[in-house]
Amino acid sequence: MDRLTVLCFAGTYGLALIAELARFWVRGAARWYTTIGLTLLAWLVQTAYLVNLGLDRHTIPVTTAFESGMVLSWMVGLIGLYLMAHSTRHTAVGLFVLPLVIGLATVAAWWAPRESDWQHWGGVTAFWGTVHGIFLMAGAVFSCIAFAAGLMYLAQSHRLKTKKPPRIGLALPSLEQSERVNRGAITLAFPLLTFGLVIGVILGVLTHRQHGGPIMVTTAPLSWTDPKVVSMIITWGVFAVLLHARFRPAMRGRSMMMLSIIAFAFLVFTWVGVTALKLPTTHNVRRVMSAPATDAESSPVPEGAVTP
Amino acid sequence: MSVSLLALGVDHRSAPASVREALAFDGDKLGAGLDALSSAFPGNEFVILSTCNRVEVYAAGPADTIPEPDSLGEFLAKFHGQPHEAIFGHLVHYLDEGVVGHLFRVSASLESLVLGEGQILGQVRDAYRMAVERGTVRQLGHALFQQAIRVGKLVREQTGMDQGKLSVASVAVDVAREVFDTFSDKTVLVIGAGKMGDLTLRHLESLNPGRILITNRNVEKAEIAAQRWGGQAVPFENLHQHLIAADLIISTTAAAEPVVSYDNFLRVQRARRNRLALILDIAIPRDFDPRIGDLDQVMLYNVDDLRAQAEQNRLQRQKGIDPALVIIEKETAACHAFLRHQQDVGAVLRQLDSQVEASRRRELDALFAARPNLSEADREAIERMSLRLQNQFLHRPRAAVRSVAADPVGGPNQPQTPSREQPQAHPLLNAVRHLFGLGDYASPQVSRKVP
Numbered sequence: 001m002d003r004l005t006v007l008c009f010a011g012t013y014g015l016a017l018i019a020e021l022a023r024f025w026v027r028g029a030a031r032w033y034t035t036i037g038l039t040l041l042a043w044l045v046q047t048a049y050l051v052n053l054g055l056d057r058h059t060i061p062v063t064t065a066f067e068s069g070m071v072l073s074w075m076v077g078l079i080g081l082y083l084m085a086h087s088t089r090h091t092a093v094g095l096f097v098l099p100l101v102i103g104l105a106t107v108a109a110w111w112a113p114r115e116s117d118w119q120h121w122g123g124v125t126a127f128w129g130t131v132h133g134i135f136l137m138a139g140a141v142f143s144c145i146a147f148a149a150g151l152m153y154l155a156q157s158h159r160l161k162t163k164k165p166p167r168i169g170l171a172l173p174s175l176e177q178s179e180r181v182n183r184g185a186i187t188l189a190f191p192l193l194t195f196g197l198v199i200g201v202i203l204g205v206l207t208h209r210q211h212g213g214p215i216m217v218t219t220a221p222l223s224w225t226d227p228k229v230v231s232m233i234i235t236w237g238v239f240a241v242l243l244h245a246r247f248r249p250a251m252r253g254r255s256m257m258m259l260s261i262i263a264f265a266f267l268v269f270t271w272v273g274v275t276a277l278k279l280p281t282t283h284n285v286r287r288v289m290s291a292p293a294t295d296a297e298s299s300p301v302p303e304g305a306v307t308p
Numbered sequence: 309m310s311v312s313l314l315a316l317g318v319d320h321r322s323a324p325a326s327v328r329e330a331l332a333f334d335g336d337k338l339g340a341g342l343d344a345l346s347s348a349f350p351g352n353e354f355v356i357l358s359t360c361n362r363v364e365v366y367a368a369g370p371a372d373t374i375p376e377p378d379s380l381g382e383f384l385a386k387f388h389g390q391p392h393e394a395i396f397g398h399l400v401h402y403l404d405e406g407v408v409g410h411l412f413r414v415s416a417s418l419e420s421l422v423l424g425e426g427q428i429l430g431q432v433r434d435a436y437r438m439a440v441e442r443g444t445v446r447q448l449g450h451a452l453f454q455q456a457i458r459v460g461k462l463v464r465e466q467t468g469m470d471q472g473k474l475s476v477a478s479v480a481v482d483v484a485r486e487v488f489d490t491f492s493d494k495t496v497l498v499i500g501a502g503k504m505g506d507l508t509l510r511h512l513e514s515l516n517p518g519r520i521l522i523t524n525r526n527v528e529k530a531e532i533a534a535q536r537w538g539g540q541a542v543p544f545e546n547l548h549q550h551l552i553a554a555d556l557i558i559s560t561t562a563a564a565e566p567v568v569s570y571d572n573f574l575r576v577q578r579a580r581r582n583r584l585a586l587i588l589d590i591a592i593p594r595d596f597d598p599r600i601g602d603l604d605q606v607m608l609y610n611v612d613d614l615r616a617q618a619e620q621n622r623l624q625r626q627k628g629i630d631p632a633l634v635i636i637e638k639e640t641a642a643c644h645a646f647l648r649h650q651q652d653v654g655a656v657l658r659q660l661d662s663q664v665e666a667s668r669r670r671e672l673d674a675l676f677a678a679r680p681n682l683s684e685a686d687r688e689a690i691e692r693m694s695l696r697l698q699n700q701f702l703h704r705p706r707a708a709v710r711s712v713a714a715d716p717v718g719g720p721n722q723p724q725t726p727s728r729e730q731p732q733a734h735p736l737l738n739a740v741r742h743l744f745g746l747g748d749y750a751s752p753q754v755s756r757k758v759p
Contacts, residue, residue, distance in 0.1 A: 028465055090471075160486060161601070163613045165472055165620045175584055175607075177489040249581035253604040 005049055006070075006109040012042035013077070013102045020094040023170060032089045039084065039098065043077045046105075050074055059126075062133035065271055068140070069108025075141045077101040080148075090171040096148045104144070111272045128203055135196030140267055142189035143239075146182050147264035150257035153178035157254065179253070182260055183246060190243045197236055228274045235266035312374045313407040313452070313647070316381060316399055317357075317364030320421050323398035330390050333358040341387060342442040348383055349375045353449040355439040357414070359431045361421050364414075366407065368448040377401040408647070409640040411452065415460030416632055417469065424469035424625040429460040447654075448647060455643045463635050467628030472621030476614045477504075477511040479621070480588050483614070484515060484556055487586045487607055491515040497554035498522045498539070499547070500561035501529040504590045504611075508558050509537050521550055525561075551576045557587045559595035567595040577603055590614065649712075649734065656709050656737050659746045664702060668694050705740060712736050 016038035022031050050070060053061045061067035080097030087093050156172040172178075242259050245251035251259075318328055333341045333356050345354040345365065352369030365384070367374055375383070381399050385392050402410045413419045415432045436453035439445040445453070464470045473479045488494060496517045498505045501524040509520070520539030523546075524530035530541040542550055551557065551568070561567055568576075573596070577585070582605050589596045590611040601608030672694060676687060712734045741747060 027468055156486065160483070160607050163609065163617065165617045165624070166486070172486075174485065174489045175487050179584070180489070249578070249583075252582045253584075255604070 006105060009042045009045040009049065010102055010105045010109070012038055012045060013098055013105070016042060016094070017098040017102065020092070020098055023092060023095075024167070029089065035094055036081070036085055039077070039081050039094070043074070043081055046070070046074050046077065060130055060134070062137050063130060064114050065112035065275070066108050066114040068133055068137045069104055069112045069271065072137055072140050072144065073101045073104035073108065075137075076104060076144045079141070079145060087173070088171065092170050092172060093152075095170075096151050100144055100148055107268070107272050111275065113275050125203065125206070128199055132196055132199040132203060135192050135199060137196075139189045139192035139196055140271070142185040142192065143260075143264050143267050146185035146189060146242075146260045149178045149182035149185060150260035150264075153182060153257045154254065157257075179256075182257065186239065186242045186260065187246065190239045193236055193239055197232060228270060231266060231270040231274060235263060235270050238263040238266055312369065312371045313404050313448070314367040314374055314377065314380065314401060315364055315407040315410055316367075316377050316384075316401040317362060318395070318398045318400065319362035319364070319419065322400045323395075327395060327398050328361070328363055331363040331384060331388055331395060333363065338438055339442055342439060342444045344387055345383065346442075346444050349373065349379075353439075353446050354444045355435050355449055355453060357432060357435040359428065362414070362419075366411065366449070366452070368452065405640060405644040408452065408455075408644050409636060411456045412459045412636045412640055412643075415456040416463035416636060417460070418463075418629065418632055418636070422474060423622070424464075424471075424474075424628070426464075426470050429457065429464075432460065433457055447650060451647060451650065452643070455639070455646075459636065459639045459643075462639070463628075463632045466635060467631050469625050469628040469632060472617075472624055474618050474622050474625075476590065476611060476618055477507045479614045479618045480508050480558075480590075480609070481511045481515065483588070483607070483609055483617075484512065484586055487584060488555065491517045493518050494555040495519040495521060495553050496539075496556045496558065497550050498533070499544075499557065499559040499567065499595060500524055500591065501526070501533040502560045502562070505558055505560040506533065506536070508560075508588065508590065512556075512558075513537070517556070521554065523547060523550055548572070548576060552579045555583065555585060557585065559587065559589045560591050561595050562591070563595060564593060566593075566597050568597065568600070570597040570599045573597070573600045573606075574603070577606065588614070652734070652737055653709055653712055656740055656746065657706060660702065660705065660709070660740065660744055663744060663746060664698055668698050705744075708736060709740055 016035050019031055019035040019038055050061055053067065053070070057063070062071055076097065080094065080101060083093045083097065152172050153175060156175055156178065159166065159172075160175070166172075173181075238259060242256065242263060245256050245259065318331055320328070323331075338356055338358060341356050342354055345356075345367075346352075349367070349369070351373040352367050352375070355366040357364045357366065365380060367380065377399075380401075381396055382392070384390075384399075385395055410419070411432075415429055417423065417425050417428045420428050432453070436445070436449075436457070439449060439453075473482050484491075494517050496509075496512060496519070498509060498520065501522060505522075520534070520537055521542045522530045522534045522537070522539050523542045523544045524533070525544050527541065527543070530544075533539070534541040547567070551573070559567065585606045587596055587600065587606065587608045589608060592611060594610050596608060596610075598608070598610070600606055672691060675690070676682065682690075
């Protein structure tokens with residue numbers, strides 16, 4: 001049922017993408033209005049879905065990878081809608097943004113875990129867990145923007161280098177504009193991801209062992225060699241290099257755009273890839289046991305299991 | 309009474325520039341020309357389209373008052389003080405549906421010297437606006453020109469014929485826009501003070517660059533060019549420094565060897581902190597080593613690249629001709645049917661009024677003849693009463709006929725595509741004609757195009 005709902009707005013985004021792709025054959029204003037209208041409709045449906053999700057769980061929907069993915073696609077959708085509406089009709093922003101929105105929503109719906117240990121903590125831990133999610137999600141939004149701007153830069157740069165005239169109805173933002181958006185997005189993404197990561201590490205250490213009434217619930221200890229931790233550190237490292245590249249003239253242009261794309265790929269891998277590939281990670285794995293008990297006696301239970 | 313359309317004039321195909329200049333309605337002549345046309349041929353509507361490449365008079369009016377092409381030609385010769393024989397061999401005219409099709413092709417820029425150019429649509433709009441201001445257009449002129457402006461936009465939108473520039477200089481401006489977002493913070497460096505540099509700068513002026521530097525081995529030439537373009541003449545010996553400061557470089561020297569080598573520019577680019585650079589090397593032989601174009605943040609276009617792009621744009625526009633003609637043919641048929649329909653509605657209303665008025669007058673005359681003792685006041689009262697009755701009886705038929713004007717395809721049971729072979733009147737108009745004995749529908753004349 002949940003996936004069916006996601007399919008509703010993802011499908012509407014899909015129709016908007018088809019209308020956007022029709023720019024190669026249909027040049028009338030009606031096509032542009034159809035694209036904008038369908039994108040807006042999809043975004044409104046997605047908004048209603050997220051509001052419902054938040055009301056249902058009595059929290060901002062950023063506590064699980066699934067919710068974060070949905071909010072991420074929703075925010076990228078909003079930014080994309082703004083860019084599409086403010087660009088000329090010939091500028092093909094939607095061609096880059098809409099697949100990203102659809103991809104994020106689809107990946108979140110099908111592969112992202114829908115449970116998180118943060119949900120089961122109360123008080124300060126739950127608060128910081130939400131802050132951790134919000135920072136990472138905001139960082140991810142700007143990484144998506146940097147990724148889309150990078151793609152547009154590379155496409156435009158390739159066309160200019162090969163001296164091909166622009167296809168009718170398929171104008172791209174200028175190199176300078178794409179570069180500026182990319183640079184701005186990276187500058188914002190890095191501190192957000194850093195804060196999110198730091199809060200996550202601190203939470204991981206502090207909540208390693210907590211007691212709750214007769215039941216003791218504990219997260220499994222996060223190791224530095226955990227695939228999720230490793231990929232997140234690599235992602236952070238790539239973003240650090242990207243930020244550094246801002247001040248390294250030699251790395252401007254294509255190199256920076258390629259790095260943005262790599263950084264985005266790592267981010268997606270960290271977010272859902274580790275789980276989708278079933279790599280042995282202890283991030284977000286809950287263990288439930290009877291008290292009093294020791295860590296040695298704890299036994300893992302499947303995600304979403306109902307605690308007695 | 310049928311209404312006709314006529315267009316007569318000269319264009320870049322039919323007349324040399326000297327004839328077009330002689331017949332041009334520039335400045336105050338345009339308004340005076342419209343006034344003179346209205347005085348010379350009363351009861352007709354006129355619009356004058358006068359551009360560099362064409363001078364055309366569009367006329368619409370009842371068939372019995374619209375000027376003959378020869379009369380309109382005579383008027384043009386007389387108005388401009390030109391001998392008859394100097395212009396008559398160059399005049400071209402179109403009639404009825406031919407006028408509609410021609411005006412649509414003009415506004416879609418298919419008749420322009422540069423296919424797909426954007427100016428003509430604005431010029432058609434201005435010509436129409438001027439005629440509206442002078443009060444020389446009414447129902448037919450409004451319908452015809454509003455449709456022409458709409459079709460002009462439609463063709464551009466559907467075929468993309470206005471996309472891509474056709475000259476080397478304007479392609480260069482397009483490339484600059486694809487590289488840079490803003491120009492107010494950019495420095496343009498022109499190396500060489502030749503004609504090509506001038507031409508490119510003329511186009512680049514529209515981008516409002518922040519600073520223009522002009523350098524040349526001959527300092528005087530550089531200073532003259534700098535004065536012309538509001539730039540700054542800088543010494544050629546410091547070219548390296550100027551290259552570092554520049555974002556957009558236009559090179560047009562006549563040097564036999566490259567002015568900037570790969571190694572030199574590599575150093576320049578390092579000093580520029582690898583900022584985006586666009587080099588338009590329009591010199592022959594080339595001033596910049598072609599390998600410079602391989603650098604990451606440098607876009608290097610030589611004159612052949614720009615020419616090739618202009619040629620591709622031209623081919624792209626030519627591809628749009630056939631789809632544009634299909635659109636125009638369809639729109640012409642629809643517009644002509646609409647105009648014909650408007651004429652039918654007007655004719656039926658006029659006939660209806662005159663026939664009923666004649667009956668009323670006949671009956672009043674008979675009554676007053678039979679009752680010669682009626683006082684003047686009684687006669688006036690009876691006349692007013694008969695007029696009120698006539699208006700009350702005709703109110704609904706008139707409203708029904710007017711409502712037909714908004715339904716040009718002949719009612720809901722008629723085919724939606726207007727037939728060009730056998731135009732049919734709306735069933736309601738036929739019914740009104742039949743009920744009030746107004747006579748049969750007169751089939752319109754087949755349009756003619758006289759070269």
